Amino acid sequence: MATEHLKRFEPYKAKKGEEYMNEKQLAHFRRILTEWKAELSDDIDTTIHSMQDEATVFADPNDRATQESDMALELRNRDRERKLIKKIDETLAKIDSGDYGYCESCGVEIGLERLQARPTASLCIDCKTLEEMREKQVAK
Secondary structure (H helix, E strand, O other): OHHHHHHOOOOOOOOOOOOOOOHHHHHHHHHHHHHHHHHHHHHHHHHHHHHHHOOOOOOOHHHHHHHHHHHHHHHHHHHHHHHHHHHHHHHHHHHHHOOOOEOOOOOOEOOHHHHHHOOOOOOOHHHHHHHHHHHHHHHO
16 A cells, blocks of 8 residues: 555655755655655545445444455554554654654664654664664564
8 A cells, every 4th residue: 555655756856066955855855755644634534434334234244244354454553554644754853853764773864765664764775784684583
């Protein structure tokens, strides 16, 4: 879903010598994040209304089980989207505070290409790779 949304936006093309995370870049990413959040909120609202409309009690246990399974899957998806909305809000706060685009771990620039692919990224690619390696080691 995230990838589908981001494909609609023209990637930001920095001009030679352009300052990193200038007003144009911040406005570009703010627009992406704001529209993405609105789209996710609309999806959640649509799901709630459709679940209320489709709340049918089936006499057949198999039909009832299928409906409950479908609803559970839909609720899991919407919960993921709710968490993503929270992350988008945190990212918008970083834009407001001037911290957006810089790695939370080491402070280096995350990079426009990485942010274009994942606007909510909070770690540079090196720190993210190290984090994933640590997670794999702990999981074993």
